[in-house]
Amino acid sequence: MKVATWNVNSLSARWPRVLEWLTRHEPDVVLLQETKQNDAKFPFAALASLGYDAAHHGQGQWNGVAIVARDPLSDVERGLGDDVEARFIAATCRGMRFYSCYVPNGRALDNPHYDYKLRWLASLRERLAARDRARPLIVGGDFNVALSDLDVYDPDAFVGATHVSPPERDALRALLDTDMVDLGRRFHPDEPAFTWWDYRNASFGRGWGLRIDYLLADVATAALVTDVRVDREARKGEKPSDHAPVVAELTW
């Protein structure tokens, strides 16, 4: 099974790239974030013609998460707790539970959105802590947190900034402490493996990236993973998202 997570930064704007990527890589399950469209605009029919089932939790202009899969999806859940924004969707496919998460950006340490981000992460942690550990689970998404300095191109440039503050990193570590494995870091222990580069400042060409997109799996499922990579090719070319997909292969 090939599983990917990808923040597409508007599925409408990204559709040509997403279509090409699905055709080229033939993933089994794709966790999408920032679709930025309503359910009515989501390309269910186009995906179906490619052989994909899909579940979407849309909100129009902002946010929006989806799960796209070659096999039928069931038990779809939309929204995390009482959150009013479209940042979480869960579904089951081939006996595996999947979450697609778009964690709030936070904006700045003194911004109310930062507290919202920490509350959101705490809520996700509660959900993970209370889960049925016997049930295989893959959690993917844009977490808007760089877990360690290895995940940041220039830690000195991020002093006092969001995405790297100790409370954010603690909140992400607390997720992992529910016996979830950071698959990207497990397979790439020594290299940055960035997943996002700012559109500004020619950041991609300069290597000014962050690793803020993650695939997490429960310990038993993580043992089935044979490869994890960041598809930097998707960040190149015409009208790319500012995020690259993270792709895992597992024997499932």
Add this chain to the structure above:
DNA sequence: ATGTCCGTAACCTACGGA
């Protein structure tokens, strides 16, 4: 500090958000 892109509302440009 900032060299971009997205959607929106309303125009032919500006703004919030990322």
